[in-house]
Amino acid sequence: MRISQLEGQRVALWGWGREGRAAYRALRAGVSGFGTGDSARAKAAQPLTLFCTTEEALDAAALGDPALHIETEASAGRLSAFDIVIKSPGISPYRPEAMIAAHEGTRFIGGTALWFAERPDARTICVTGTKGKSTTTALLAHLLRAGGHRTALCGNIGLPLLELVNASAEFWAIELSSYQTRDVAGSGVRPHIAIVTNIFPEHLDWHGSEQRYVDDKLALLTEGQPRIAVLNAQDRRLAALSLPDSEVRWFGREDGWHLRGAALYRGGDFVFDTATVALPGRHNRGNLCAALTAIDALGVDAAALAPQAQGFVPLPHRLQTLGTRDGVTWVNDSISTTPHASLAALEVFRGRRVAILLGGHDRGLDWQDFAEAMQSAPPAAIVTMGQNGPRIHDLLAPVAASKGFRLQQADDLQQAVEHARHALAGEGVVLLSPGAPSYGPYRDYTWRGRHFAQLAGFDPDIIAAISGLGISP
Known part of the structure; x- marks a missing residue:
């Protein structure tokens, strides 16, 4: 659905985060009746309703838009009064009020779907996956720009697509969360390339079940029908797909881009040693293989660009080394929201004394595999915290007793940091890799990572910056 097709319909926005604000600006700027051009000034702007929190309502009211009606309760009855509801990604369409309204005929779409409908000819490279999607997207943009290609870096990584609805680029590197993949599938526009890094359980509270999460994530492939799908050959779910x-095109196997230790190969040809690239862990270097496979699929010589990865600046909150204080190295992996991600983080620091901070919002994920892994390669200390901290602690207590690593509970992140600092006694790595979302004390994982940096003695503003968002060169 194009923005112009919203004219004359009953339209609401649901959510006033960055995505919601971007949708509002796009509507007001882009449509006769919605917009601010000559035709819009000739008649009143089309009425628009916003559903948001009480705090957000104050911000929206400050716009002074007389045609914007603001409400703070999105009930099934109120949502059902609209033809179209443009929903922010964090709001699940599986909430009872949304499902009732959808049954009554309300159509729920996202800003991502609107952008794709507006830009059907854009050469898009959509990147999703349970882990690695942000790094893969940023690597893709970095390498293409190094080759002189005007490239957009946008989407879930921190810049909503609708903020760039009128911009031009040769290539569009777009990160998509599992909350956005069906938007692309439902837009009627096929992505040029879709990359999927891996699939394992995540965001079960939003999706409602593991199977629905997998189906929603894979909708980018199964329903979006990209012209080219770039897939991880090491992931069992992806390997079993029929498209x-x-x-x-596969990465992670010997006839494509793959790793042999730290050595990067395209098929049988050695390309370069990735040991000097700022991508901690083998899983991160696998993201480089994904990006290079997509670049080849674009018709660009990826082998020529591959060494440019040595100039890549790692993204914040993703195995981000903040620095060393009094013999202790502080690593911020706040984006870790599954036990699998925490295990991958520990693997990066195998052989070093590590105190890992685990726990956060409890979505019911199974930590049994993590506990079993601690039987063979435990860290020096584990500190649990957050809503699921006690559950993780109880599961690990027998392992800690038999293997001899230190296990402590903390009331909050500040206390967890103090426990970890004390456990290491001036030697080792404090690793924030919680394996759980941050809901509750923090707005999102970025705010948790900022607080961790502050507690460790580092400037949260400096560590949190993402370079390269937008379009360049």
């Missing part, structure tokens, strides 16, 4: 409407 008759897409050309499939």
Whole structure:
């Protein structure tokens, strides 16, 4: 659905985060009746309703838009009064009020779907996956720009697509969360390339079940029908897919881009040693293989660009080394929201004394695999915290007793940091890799990572910056 098709319909926005504000600006700027051009000034702007929190309502009211009606309760009855509801990604369409309204005929779409409908000819490279999607997207943009290609870096990584609805670029590197993949599938526009890094359980509270999460994530492939699908050959779910409407290119196997230790190969050809690239862990270097496979699929010589990865600046909150204080190295992996991610983080620091901070919002994920892994390669200390901290602690207590690592509970992140600092006694790595979301004390993982940096003695503003968002060169 194009923005112009909203004219004359009953339209609401649900959510006033950055995505919601971007949708509002796009509507007001882009449509006769919605917009601010000559035709819009000739008649009153089309009425628009916003559903948001009480705090957000104050911000929206400050716009002084007389055609914007603001409400703070999105009930099923109120949502059902609209033809179209433009929903922010963090709001699940599986909430009872949304499902009732959808049954009554309300159509829920996201800003991502609107952008794709507006830009059907854009050469898009959509990147999703449970982990690695942000790094892969940023690597893709970095390498293409190094080759002189005007490239957009946007989407879930921190810049909503609708903020760039009128911009131009040769290539669009777009990160998509599992909350956005169906937006692309439902837009009617096929992505040029879709990359999927991996699939394992995540965001079960939003999706409602593991199977629905997998189905929603894979909708980018199965329903979006990209012209080219770039897939991880090491992921069992991806390896089992049948995509008759897409050309499939694999990474992570010997006939494509893959790693042999730290050595990067394209097929049988050695390209360069990735040991000097700022991508901690083998899983991160696998993201480089994904990006290079997509670049080849674009018709660009990826082998020529691959060494430019040595100039890549790692993203914040993703195994981000903040620095060393009094013999202790502080690593911020706040984006870690699954036990699998915490295990991958520990693997990066195997052989070093590590105190890992675990726990946060409890979505019911199974920590049994993590506990079993601690039987063979435990860290020096584990500190649990957050809503699921006691559950993780109880599961690990027998392992700690038999293996001899230190296990402590903390009331909050500040206390967890103090426990970890004390456990290491001036030697080792304090690793924030919680394996759980931050809901509750923090707005999101970025705010948790900022607080961790502050507690460790580092400037949260400096560590949190993402370079390269937008379009360049």
